[in-house]
Amino acid sequence: MSQAVLEPDAAASRGMDLLRFATAGSVDDGKSTLIGRLLFDTKTIFEDQLEAVESASASRGDEYTNLALLTDGLRAEREQGITIDVAYRYFATPRRKFIIADTPGHIQYTRNMVTGASTADLALILVDARKGLVEQSRRHAFLTSLLRVPHLVLCVNKMDLVDWSQEVFERIADEFTSFAAKLDAPDLSIIPISALNGDNIATRSENTPWYEGPSLLHHLEHVHIASDRNLVDVRFPVQYVIRPQSTTVTDYRGYAGQVASGILKPGDDVMVLPSGLTSTISSIETADGPVDEAFPPMSVTVRLADEIDISRGDMICRPHNAPTPAQDVEAMICWMDESAPLRVGGKYSIKHTTRSARAVVRGLQYRLDVNTLHRDEAAGELKLNEIGRVKLRTTVPLLADEYRRNRTTGGFILIDESTNRTVGAGMIIEAR
Template sequence: MDTVATKAPMTHNMGLLRFATAGSVDDGKSTLIGRLLYDSKSIFTDQLESVERTSQERGDEYTNLALLTDGLRAEREQGITIDVAYRYFATPRRKFIIADTPGHIQYTRNMVTGASTADLAIVLVDARKGLVEQSRRHAFIVSLLRVPHLVLAVNKMDLVDWSEEVFEEISHEFAAFASKLAIPDLTAIPISALHGDNIVSRSENTPWYEGSSLLHHLEHVHIASDRNLVDVRFPVQYVIRPQSLQHADYRGYAGQIAGGVLKKGDEVMVLPSGLTSRIAAIETADGPVAEAFAPMSVTVRLEDELDVSRGDMICRPHNRPAVAQDIDAMICWMADTPLVPGQKLAIKHTTRSARALVKEMQYKLDVNSLHRDESATQLDLNDVGRVRLRTTAPLLADEYRRNRITGGFILVDESTNRTVGAGMITAAS
């Protein structure tokens, strides 16, 4: 199958950047992603032809690149994005996974889903409208989920005559709000997704703008230091015990490293038992390695035969997560029925599963004003609040701000098996 232009050079051994896009309805998220896919030559000829044909059928005066990501026909007909659409593309410098998240307030839960694993988030703002309630909501969720890098993309600059004053006003207002949040890296870029200005290359229409284009920023943003390489955290996902006679003594523990660096010969502790051993070997799909780090998937073998099972965690003896059954957490509630004290839910945390009792509602948070309502008695759909939980089995947990994997969990309704909440641990004891 032919691509729109010649394929980009081989993309082996490159970094992967996961980023999420968010914005209000009609701010141009889908158009922006379509533009990135189109200008980076990451779409196939027949995809482009389909988009051109659909654009003509709709009566659009231009090739509507938003249709590249609005895959659901119902979405196309309504003109809104209602689910998280994941897209992949690559340049010679980096690979990318995009989570295109909805703008509607009633789909906040989808944005939480899309941004929970992101290294970077792009919040789009319509230059004509400036900051709206949704812009602040999206910035708050980005900070709540500890996404390390945030790009404010001021879109539709062509409709305000490329006004530097408009861009500066929106940028300063957004920066003032972001200063109240935990956003370590904020970059503002003036763009026109429809026409491609400052998307892949710098635009002549913004001579006053001295920063880089959006794609250049995405290719060069430094994410390696965002990972926690200090605290060793290895949740055991699977115990490998081959049945063959020649491997009768083999016992390996497979999983994805959630933090820190594992090295052959390191002294480690297994929780919750507290037993210690040393790492005998670290194996990957490509063979043994001397060391491994987050987020690699590996099999670890220990020098001693310990009783280790799924849900246990390998860490350092003097650097351990909390072994806790009382959990304070910020919850984003994702169900139509409210979260209330006394409720019982299943909880999934790293590779452990347990049941949880909602002991106390501490407060509900207004994500626009950041006001805490301590009189709240429940969380409704898309609400965010702080809750205390008691679990039936101890969780091996860190605070979310220290480690997004060992500090995050989901809540599941046992009667329907649906995910009803996403949680970020603030304290564990």
């Protein structure tokens, strides 16, 4: 595996094409096998890893090399036949680099899927061709829609166990397409596969002459993601102010962070929030030197023509295109704490981009059943893995956008102040 594959953020900042995708599926749908197959077919595993998997497969009595063992992390989990954590895997082809967020399928791990899909460009949902769509399939599709994942791929796996039936495939595809129509799923692809045998994974399979689409890997390599990023609204949350301690450099002041959206160029007029002061970008620098422009998700240092009092948590934007400074926020929240539920009146720390504040829950409008999409307006709390619409009031204004417009400046996390545990992840619907 090349060093570049192991450093995805560096790869992205150097302009290499990087696709982040999350996988989801019910238990035994073959998700780990699919990921193992992708790693194997793209030659992203070492020989000793493959030998270890072959040996483990033989000791288990498997008549084949069980590629699922490449991704099923802990031995105890493997022996139980389940995968419970979010595991990040890297692989590459000559066309693109990939990061896989392998999320568990069980309903009690909804929070893990929210974590894995929150930064994904694409979500890959597996269903077993023998079982068809199940409750968890619909739940996974809804969560990817809620998290505004722009591309969705449904892989109908284990087609070899239904004799490569076109009728079975089309029935599942039609059912899923009609359900996805109720969601915000702008780009949906459906592919018949056998992860175990590699059919339609890296290359088209002769077993599906009736399928006219691409293989899964071809789709992952060619899906267009450049237009998914918001390049209109300039948002640059300041993470760190750079002031060299060297006695020979006395006038350097740079503002480091990751571009959330928009394009920054030297000479651009900018405004700093919350102060509202304006200036001009004098230069943009990276670890490799100055650049002519910066765009998401590049990590850069911005220098301004004027000396302005700027600190961590401030945001650089355009004078006539600024986020809303808001202390009253309505958001969809996925609750992640197993020890205590979210209740009205609860107080938490809130982390939004690089800004931190305190927040109080002013109201719980409804709890959402992610399987039926039913809204329970009589709900009084949110327990572990439950999702609901909540009103928050913050101690200082957040520099926020709606999540549907900007996933970075529209997302936040809630933290328990006594334990410092992340207890909730939120997507802003309205900020004022």
